Amino acid sequence: MSVSPVSSEVAPPGGLGRVLFDNAEELVGFVLLSAIGIMMMAQVVLRTLFGAPLSWPEELSQFLFAWCSTLGAVGAYKRRGLVILDLVTRRLPGGWQAALQYLCALLIAAVLVVVGWKGYQLAARTSFSAATLPVTWAWAYAAAPAFAVLMLLRMIQMQGLKYRYLFVERWLGLSQSAEGGGATQ
Amino acid sequence: MTLSVIFLVVAMLVGVPVALAIALSALGYFLLTGANLLVLPQQFIGQLSNMPLVAIPFFILAGELMNCGGVTRRIFAFALACVGRVPGGLGHTNVVAGMIFAGMSGSAVADLASVGKIGLRAMRESRYQDNLSVGVIVSTSTIGPIIPPSINMVIFGSIANVPIGLLFLGGVVPGILTGLLLMAMFALLFKRGGSQAAPAPKVAFWRALRDGIWSLLTPVVLLGAMFFGVATPTEAAIIATVYTLIVGGLVYRELTWKNIFESVMSTVILSGAIMLIIGFAAPLGYVISREQVAADFGAFLIASFQHPVALMAASTVLLLIVGTFMEVAAAIILLTPVLGVALIGAGFDPVYVGVVMVYALGIGLVTPPVGMCLYVGSQISGMTLERVVQAILPFLLPLAITLALIIFFPPLITWLPHALYAN
Numbered sequence: 093m094s095v096s097p098v099s100s101e102v103a104p105p106g107g108l109g110r111v112l113f114d115n116a117e118e119l120v121g122f123v124l125l126s127a128i129g130i131m132m133m134a135q136v137v138l139r140t141l142f143g144a145p146l147s148w149p150e151e152l153s154q155f156l157f158a159w160c161s162t163l164g165a166v167g168a169y170k171r172r173g174l175v176i177l178d179l180v181t182r183r184l185p186g187g188w189q190a191a192l193q194y195l196c197a198l199l200i201a202a203v204l205v206v207v208g209w210k211g212y213q214l215a216a217r218t219s220f221s222a223a224t225l226p227v228t229w230a231w232a233y234a235a236a237p238a239f240a241v242l243m244l245l246r247m248i249q250m251q252g253l254k255y256r257y258l259f260v261e262r263w264l265g266l267s268q269s270a271e272g273g274g275a276t277q
Numbered sequence: 278m279t280l281s282v283i284f285l286v287v288a289m290l291v292g293v294p295v296a297l298a299i300a301l302s303a304l305g306y307f308l309l310t311g312a313n314l315l316v317l318p319q320q321f322i323g324q325l326s327n328m329p330l331v332a333i334p335f336f337i338l339a340g341e342l343m344n345c346g347g348v349t350r351r352i353f354a355f356a357l358a359c360v361g362r363v364p365g366g367l368g369h370t371n372v373v374a375g376m377i378f379a380g381m382s383g384s385a386v387a388d389l390a391s392v393g394k395i396g397l398r399a400m401r402e403s404r405y406q407d408n409l410s411v412g413v414i415v416s417t418s419t420i421g422p423i424i425p426p427s428i429n430m431v432i433f434g435s436i437a438n439v440p441i442g443l444l445f446l447g448g449v450v451p452g453i454l455t456g457l458l459l460m461a462m463f464a465l466l467f468k469r470g471g472s473q474a475a476p477a478p479k480v481a482f483w484r485a486l487r488d489g490i491w492s493l494l495t496p497v498v499l500l501g502a503m504f505f506g507v508a509t510p511t512e513a514a515i516i517a518t519v520y521t522l523i524v525g526g527l528v529y530r531e532l533t534w535k536n537i538f539e540s541v542m543s544t545v546i547l548s549g550a551i552m553l554i555i556g557f558a559a560p561l562g563y564v565i566s567r568e569q570v571a572a573d574f575g576a577f578l579i580a581s582f583q584h585p586v587a588l589m590a591a592s593t594v595l596l597l598i599v600g601t602f603m604e605v606a607a608a609i610i611l612l613t614p615v616l617g618v619a620l621i622g623a624g625f626d627p628v629y630v631g632v633v634m635v636y637a638l639g640i641g642l643v644t645p646p647v648g649m650c651l652y653v654g655s656q657i658s659g660m661t662l663e664r665v666v667q668a669i670l671p672f673l674l675p676l677a678i679t680l681a682l683i684i685f686f687p688p689l690i691t692w693l694p695h696a697l698y699a700n
Contacts, residue, residue: 121545125548129338164550165550165552167546175551175604192292199291207318210317210318211321213315233319261539
């Protein structure tokens, strides 16, 4: 398992458009997490101070959280922040490492294809309505195929095309703590 | 089933991210048994839209904001004023500050990256032996997921259907006990080899208290909201976040818009990484329950260990072994439906089972080969992993003693939640 090292690479040049494109998933995740926080806080205030809670914030938070988590995971992947066991691979010679990287990419792609395809089918078939929202659960399940497609695209971009991302935290000149991945425990 | 476990281990070893390795192993099982593959995304999203788990990002966010907003620093200063003057004071300060911080953060890494970092810098300035300093900061971080709130307990409670508030209360005494024993070990080691260290700077108690009062109230606000029934754990996490925003931004005026943006951004990413593991563990958990592993395993356990203490001890050995090579959140998700449910079925108090599981697996955070806190410790200290492991070794003893104590004296865990909830 590794905590990814803070990369010392110089940030590639680019403007706002590139930042929005490179960080699209996590920026949407940012908006969703903020929305959950604001909604739930409002709910606590309405319930405890006014005794008049709304019916929908919990369920809407659940929907948004599914999206926020999967989008955040794509952001973590781009920053090499997904938890990885590199105990064995780290000690192998370079040729082996490269071969294993291809194997890994294949295995990951395989699971993503299934999640994407089956997730799409699931969302397309779901007609189960949300209790307090005027939508069906398909809107939550759609996060699964969206995650799979975005991950696959970012994988091709990062590993196939060797694309280097311009991360928003670096673009804004903030400290790089947002990149220390895997700090989950 | 055995095949999916082999698949899981192999996939992780060749370098597939843990979350996707878990998904692969569930997928392998579905394909082999011809099960409906729709279950995979359905369980995945079902888990990610689980309300109690929404607490996780907000516990992370509150911790990030406390670091930027000056809350962590004031807590350290307060702890220094309390215990800084005894010999080896900075080590004790670090443990006390870690315990208070654990009352606001749900994770060991958060503890280590905040209080631990400050503590290490202070100890280096005062010429403490590096071994001693790194050992104490890394071992203290294990208190993070024991003293409430705790991300790991949220995960256990949401799977085993145990009230999270009760689990949180169950962690209080074991957490404090751990802190005291770690301080005892530090005192012992300091006496033997660290006494050339400079004494800690003198800090006036009342000034530190006055300066840090708003910070020190954070755990009170967080836990109070939960235990007095005002809020669910998820809401309490959000209340703590808002409270930290107010204290850091309006009272101390140290929190900037940039800090806030950065904290939320890094929370989205960190919680995305952990939620991916938790999400994909759901289909695998489904496989485990479908195979009736828990029932079989429970029957096997009860048949092999007639005495409850022997049963618990054997389970703990298993937890310790799994904890050394598996990421804690993933281990809890995979073991709760098997071991946790079996132990509860054998008649153990669910709160007791939960706290023991979280504690035993938590020790895995500081043991090689896979110990997240060792990596973070090496990152913030600049020491090699091997040296961090050496430094932590003596501090494993207090952790092991606490674990043995809570196993053999269950009231250490269960007394507080039952006393408070009986009324």
